[in-house]
Amino acid sequence: MRFLVVDDSPTMRRIVVNALQTFGWDQIVEAQDGQEALSKLKEHPVEFVITDWNMPVMTGLELTKAIRSDGTLAKLPVLMVTTRGLKQDIIEALQAKVNNYVVKPFTPQILKEKIDTVLQTMAA
Template structure:
């Protein structure tokens, strides 16, 4: 299953990708912001992990645009961000995010969140 990892921090993208590899997912594409992610998104992408705070297009803006597209309506989106207040989580969910992780995280937490969304990814 191919993942799109979206974060303006190359270090954070590497942490997410390394965590994915540790739990058995090796097919990834990287993007530094929402605009780049939209340019790289295609039907081979089955799961998206995005940060919130990024230049050019935030994770919530990216998710809203993705959800407006026929090919992006049903792709699971997991937000991994430092934003932890309840209002931010609600805003992300309203934008179309399926689940939410607050940084820092462990590979086990990432696996649990992905596993919870896998039935949607398989559909």
């Protein structure tokens, strides 16, 4: 399975990539903002998107909306991984139709759990 990890922080991208590799997922594409992510999605076949929320140029929320409004990408699973944990944030994320939501700081186990949950839901 190929993942797209989107975060403006190189550190966070590396942490997420490391966690994914720990669980045997080593096909990973990276992007530093929503706009670059959309470009990468056009270039690479990706099956799962993990995105931060706060990013310059295009936020993770805007990226999710762009994915959902794109005919070819609309069903792509999107996991939001962010420091934002306010109730209003969760509601906005739901409105944008993210598949699941993880608050930073997180553990690799939580990340895997959420990915598995999304994949199981998509497969059902």
